[in-house]
Amino acid sequence: MEAARERSHDIRRLTPSRAGMEDFYVRNEPFFDAFGSEEGFDCCGYWMEGTPRPSNYQSKLNLYQEILNLLALQSGDLALDAGCGLGEPARMVSHHTGAKLFGLDIQMRRLRRFEDRGRFPSARASYLQGDGVALPFTSNLFDAMYSNECLLHFSSRQSYFEEAMRVLKPGGRLVVTDYVLGKEGAPRWMTEWIRYHFYTPEMFTADRSHQLASECGFIVGSTRDITGAVFRAHRIAALSMLRGRRRIAQFLAGPRIYFEGTLFLLLAPWLADRSVVRFQMMLFQKPEG
Numbered sequence: 001m002e003a004a005r006e007r008s009h010d011i012r013r014l015t016p017s018r019a020g021m022e023d024f025y026v027r028n029e030p031f032f033d034a035f036g037s038e039e040g041f042d043c044c045g046y047w048m049e050g051t052p053r054p055s056n057y058q059s060k061l062n063l064y065q066e067i068l069n070l071l072a073l074q075s076g077d078l079a080l081d082a083g084c085g086l087g088e089p090a091r092m093v094s095h096h097t098g099a100k101l102f103g104l105d106i107q108m109r110r111l112r113r114f115e116d117r118g119r120f121p122s123a124r125a126s127y128l129q130g131d132g133v134a135l136p137f138t139s140n141l142f143d144a145m146y147s148n149e150c151l152l153h154f155s156s157r158q159s160y161f162e163e164a165m166r167v168l169k170p171g172g173r174l175v176v177t178d179y180v181l182g183k184e185g186a187p188r189w190m191t192e193w194i195r196y197h198f199y200t201p202e203m204f205t206a207d208r209s210h211q212l213a214s215e216c217g218f219i220v221g222s223t224r225d226i227t228g229a230v231f232r233a234h235r236i237a238a239l240s241m242l243r244g245r246r247r248i249a250q251f252l253a254g255p256r257i258y259f260e261g262t263l264f265l266l267l268a269p270w271l272a273d274r275s276v277v278r279f280q281m282m283l284f285q286k287p288e289g
């Protein structure tokens, strides 16, 4: 564990590994729990300007609603959530659409965390441990696939798109949300700070992601820059870091992580305004036939 900790601290030597990923989540658990993990989500929220302020939980449901709108799943479809985290999103997507879901994540610890609550796995959502860049599935299997906020951790976005192309059926849809670099780029110290804090081996612009996806054979569909709505919801998450029954215990479990995480949530809109980091929702499609 010590060796993994040392490796994951030093971005210049960051070679993503399952052990390193687990270590990152263990170290950051007090932060992630307050951010939303306690409620089954390991992700950002979505709060549209001009709408009433949602709860932290509702803001995460809102983000998934946007993903669902693009996925257009039908009852009986087979879909893959690659990087599913705690599994609540996969359970919820299957529940609302009638689709059958596979949740895949590299961390068994996360997949199992809420097993005892009896929510995930569920009748229509099962899980599998695996790597999003080397999918343990046969080709042409899934009607749709999505990855919410996890490509930043993957060792290669190119391998991810190649694998998505392989496992999707012709005509299958792929929805990806991702932190990307703004068009203007960012000072190196800043990208290194982001990479270090988010266990991020590669950071790309949205254009580069499109290029990779289309080189792998995808049709690039719509791209929405949802930075405003996502970073507005960061404020709700930052507030939730302060409130709640277990916050003092969480803070004491990792004061530095807690402080840095909250600072990032508050700084994120400033970084976005300067086009350093943006949040994109992208739709791709495997060509028919």
Ligand SMILES: C[S@@+](CC[C@H](N)C(=O)[O-])C[C@H]1O[C@@H](n2cnc3c(N)ncnc32)[C@H](O)[C@@H]1O
Pocket: 021, 040, 041, 042, 043, 082, 083, 084, 085, 086, 089, 104, 105, 106, 107, 110, 130, 131, 132, 133, 147, 148, 149, 150, 153, 154, 155
């Ligand atoms: C920020 S969380 C997002 C989880 C989930 N998609 C959600 O919306 O709550 C990122 C997830 O990606 C997973 N992950 C990281 N690297 C991975 C890989 N190579 N293959 C599969 N999952 C991976 C992590 O274990 C973590 O659960």
